[in-house]
Amino acid sequence: MNFDVIPAIDLRGGQVVRLAQGDYARQTVYAQEPLALAHAYAAAGARWLHLVDLDGAREGGLANLAVIEAVARSGLKIQAGGGVRKVADVHRLFDAGVSRVVLGSVAIREPQRVADWIARHGGERFTIALDTRWSEDRWMLPSAGWTRAEARTLDDLAPWYAAHGARHLLCTDIDRDGMLAGFNLALYRHLAQIAPALEVQASGGVRSVQDIRAAREAGARGVILGRALLEGCFTLAGALAT
Template identity: 30%
Template sequence: MIIPAFDFFEGKIVRLYKGNYLNIKYYNINLNELLLNYERQGVKFLHIVDLSGTKDVKKRQLELFKNIISYTNISIQIGGGIRTEEDINILLELGFKRIVIGSSVITNQNTVKKWLKKYGPNKIVLALDINIKNSIKKISINGWLKETNFTLEEIIDLFSSENLKYVLCTDISKDGTLLGPNFLLYKEIVKKFRHIKFQASGGISNLSDVLSLKKIGVNNIIIGRSLLEKKFTIGEALECWQNG
C-alpha cells in the first residue's frame, strides 16, 4: 500500500535532507484537513517520525501525537527514539498500530527479539537504514550519525527466526532528495527475503517510481516529500498503485 509519511520536529512538520538536522525544511500544512482528505481517498496507514524524540527522549511529542490520533481513523505506525518497553506500551496505549524500531535493533538485539515475541510481528517494524559501499549494505543508527559493522542481510536473517514480518528499508543517500529510489536494492532484497513485507522509503519523486516499486514486488511505499510538495496527489499515487 501507499503510506504517507510525516516527520515532526518541535511540533512542526518537517523534512530532513539525508537525515541532517542542519538541513531542515518546514511545511505549513493543515494536518487535520489533509488527513480527512486522505481518509476519504482510501489511505489505510500513515508513517510518523518523532524527530524531537529521536534527538532527546525527554522531548517526545506525545501530546501532539495524541491529538493526531484523536482526529483521524487512519492507522498509524510511529518511529523515533523508541528504546524501552515502556516507550512501546505508551505508544500502543495512545492508539498507534505499529511501532518502528531503529537503533535498538543493533544495540539491543536480544531485547528487540523479546519485543517481537511479546507484541507479535504485526506490531513491530524494523527500520534498517543503510549506506551502500562496494555493494555492502551497512546499517547506520543514532539518526544515521553512526555506521555499524552489521549488514542489512545479517540483521534480517537474525530476526527472521522471531517471525519478523515488516522491514522499513531506507537507502540514506536517497532520503529526502527526490532523486528516485534505489530500485536495484529493493529488487535484490525482495527476491532474497520473500517472507518479509518490505516498506520502501527514500527518493520517490514521481508516479513512475511508484509503478516501478510495485512491479519489483515491494509491499508498501512510504512517501514523504513528494506528497508534501505536491509532485503528485495522494489520489494519483493510490490509483497508480492499484492499477500497477
C-alpha cells in the same frame, strides 16, 4: 497481494518537516499542521499513516507523543517511531493508539531485545526500520537518526529478523531520502532475495507514480511517501490508484 501506499509525516518540535538525506541541518519546515495534514490524507483515501518523531530519533524518548496521540485519533491506522529505546516506550505508543511501532536504533543495536518484544506482542505490531547507506561495499545501518555508525549490516539483520518473527521491514536508502531521485530499486530486489518473507516498505526518493509501480515490481509490499506529496509532485489519490 496487498500493497500499501503510506503517506508520511516527520515531526520536529511539533512541526511537519523533512530532512535532506537525514541531515538535521538541512531541514525544510512545512506550513501544514500535523493533525490537519493527517485528516487531509485520510480524506484522500489513505488507510495508513507513517509518523516519525525526529527529535526522539536523535535523542531518545518520545518528544512528540502528544502530536502522535492526536493524529492517532484521526481514523487512520498509524505506524510510528523515533526514540523508542525501551519496552515502556512501546507500551506508551500502543496506549496512544499506534497500530504498529517502528523500531530503528534499538532494532540495530539490540536485536535480541526486539525479538523478545515481537514474541510477546506479535510481528504484526512492529515495523523494523533498517535504514541503510552504501559504504565500503556493504549496506551499513547507521542509528540515532542516522548520526551514529554501527557495525551490523542490512545483510546481517534483515534475514535474522525474518527468522525471529518480524513481518514488516521499512528500508530507506538514506542517500536518496528527501532528494526526489527515485527509489533504489536494486536495494529492494536485494531484500526480496535475502529476506523474502518480510513485507518490505520502500522509502527514500520517490518522485512519481511510476516510481511507486517500479518499487512494487521490485518486490516491495508498500511505499512511504513524504516530500513528494508535500511538494505536489503527485496527489495521494493518484498514488493510491497505481
